[in-house]
Amino acid sequence: MSDASYNSNLYENEASFGDYFALLKPRVMSLVVFTALVGLLAAPVSVHPVVGFSAILFIAVGGGASGALNMWWDADIDRIMLRTKNRPIPAGKVRPEEALAIGLTLAGFSVVMLALATNLLAGAMLAFTIFYYVVVYSMWLKRSTPQNIVIGGAAGAFPPVIGWIAATGSMSFEPWLMFAIVLMWTPPHFWALALFMRSDYDDAGIPMLTVTHGRRVTRVHIVVYTILLAVLAIGAAFSSFGGPLYLAVAVVLNAMFIWGGIKIWRRDEDMSEADNFAVERKFFRLSLWYLFAHFSAILVEVGLHSYGLGGWA
Amino acid sequence: MSLKPTHELHHRRFGRNLGVALVLAALIAVIFGLTVVKVTSNGFQFSNAEEQG
Numbered sequence: 381m382s383d384a385s386y387n388s389n390l391y392e393n394e395a396s397f398g399d400y401f402a403l404l405k406p407r408v409m410s411l412v413v414f415t416a417l418v419g420l421l422a423a424p425v426s427v428h429p430v431v432g433f434s435a436i437l438f439i440a441v442g443g444g445a446s447g448a449l450n451m452w453w454d455a456d457i458d459r460i461m462l463r464t465k466n467r468p469i470p471a472g473k474v475r476p477e478e479a480l481a482i483g484l485t486l487a488g489f490s491v492v493m494l495a496l497a498t499n500l501l502a503g504a505m506l507a508f509t510i511f512y513y514v515v516v517y518s519m520w521l522k523r524s525t526p527q528n529i530v531i532g533g534a535a536g537a538f539p540p541v542i543g544w545i546a547a548t549g550s551m552s553f554e555p556w557l558m559f560a561i562v563l564m565w566t567p568p569h570f571w572a573l574a575l576f577m578r579s580d581y582d583d584a585g586i587p588m589l590t591v592t593h594g595r596r597v598t599r600v601h602i603v604v605y606t607i608l609l610a611v612l613a614i615g616a617a618f619s620s621f622g623g624p625l626y627l628a629v630a631v632v633l634n635a636m637f638i639w640g641g642i643k644i645w646r647r648d649e650d651m652s653e654a655d656n657f658a659v660e661r662k663f664f665r666l667s668l669w670y671l672f673a674h675f676s677a678i679l680v681e682v683g684l685h686s687y688g689l690g691g692w693a
Numbered sequence: 694m695s696l697k698p699t700h701e702l703h704h705r706r707f708g709r710n711l712g713v714a715l716v717l718a719a720l721i722a723v724i725f726g727l728t729v730v731k732v733t734s735n736g737f738q739f740s741n742a743e744e745q746g
Contacts, residue, residue: 396705397712430730434723497727 399473403451403482404444411671412443412539415562418675419543419555422621422682427547434497435546439539442490442506446513446535448483452476453518457584463577483514498546505545509538523585526592533566534559540675557616561674564609568602568641569667575599575644576657576664599645602663606641610634613674621678623691629677633670640666 416439420432427435451458451469455476458464468474487510495503513535522528537559544555574581574590575598581588589598613634617627640663647659684690 394702394705395709397709400709401712428730428734430726434727437723 393472395468395473399468399471400482402468403448403474403479404441404486405447405450406444408447408536409440409443411536413440414672415558415675416440416539416543416546418678418682419540419558420547421543422540422554422558422678423544423547424620425547431497432547435494435502435543438490438494438497439506439542439546441486442494442510443539445483445486445490446510448479448486449510449514450518452479452483453514454522455479457523457586460584461577461580463580494542494546499549501549501551502542502546505538505542509535509542512538524587526587526589528587529567529570529589530563533563533570536566537562554620557612557619558621558675558678561609561613561616562671564605564612565667565671568605568609568637569664569671571598571602571605572644572660572664572667575652575660595649599647603638603641603645606634606638610638618692620691621682623681623684625684625690626674626677626681629673633673636666637663637670 413436417436420427420435451467454464455469458467459470464470469476469479487507491503491507491510494506513532517528517532517535521531525531540558540562541555544552544558571589574588575595582591589601614627614630616622617630640659643659644663652660681690
């Protein structure tokens with residue numbers, strides 16, 4: 381091989397701006413932005429728009445930093461799984477050391493900037509979230525327990541709490557209710573994915589519930605979590621951010637979600653394979669709408685509150 | 694493979710540089726905006742220590 385051809389290969393794989401952006405897991409970041417925004421706007425204090433925008437931006441950057449550090453740590457298993465093999469590090473676009481440097485820099489930057497823009501507690505909470513996702517979930521528990529998704533779900537559930545604290549500077553019950561909704565929503569969402577991305581987690585040696593306890597047990601877990609989640613999500617209608625509109629949305633969506641869970645529970649592998657996991661895929665898509673609709677309903681209720689409408693009063 | 698100035702790689706590098714420039718410009722705008730809001734807000738204090746003292 382000549383030097384010229386070697387260099388050609390090297391340059392072909394040189395990263396674009398989009399590859400570096402992909403390190404930040406933009407799709408996860410969009411969930412972080414949305415739920416943090418709802419947490420911030422649902423708080424019973426007014427926030428200057430510039431401060432609010434900055435807070436959401438720095439929370440998003442913190443989420444992106446977590447994504448980059450997760451990709452750095454998980455590069456070995458990302459190479460194996462179909463779902464992740466095109467990520468920037470396994471695709472050879474970004475070197476692991478670059479991802480580590482970007483992740484650490486953005487993590488430090490986002491925490492300091494959020495603390496300066498809002499308050500120390502919000503900065504500390506963001507720092508804890510990054511630590512939790514990267515160290516507790518990615519490095520420690522993801523590869524050692526079948527409850528990895530349940531525990532990892534907490535990391536994705538922190539943004540509304542951070543948003544609320546950024547606005548108020550203090551802890552309160554309501555954002556933890558939002559936290560609980562995201563926490564309980566995450567397992568059925570990912571277990572449905574694990575059912576139809578069949579061999580991915582197995583090949584990578586990740587102890588997903590589908591691998592350690594079997595697919596039958598996973599189906600049971602999905603339906604149990606949808607019921608527990610429904611109690612929580614519908615109960616939240618009677619909190620300070622709830623109201624009739626939120627209740628209507630929660631009742632309809634939770635009924636659909638439980639029904640989806642029951643349909644998954646009643647199926648066996650032969651039935652699923654016959655239609656290429658159509659029910660599981662539909663449930664997964666519904667789960668995305670589920671979370672979006674609940675947090676949108678909270679946002680609308682909060683908006684109505686400011687005009688003297690909404691809520692139960 | 695020759696690396697002429699018009700090679701796709703140059704476009705990619707330009708895109709990357711432009712992206713970084715835009716991110717930095719946006720960062721300056723955000724920090725400037727935040728500074729203006731903080732300094733002009735009614736509760737502006739130099740530090741928490743002074744606030745408590």
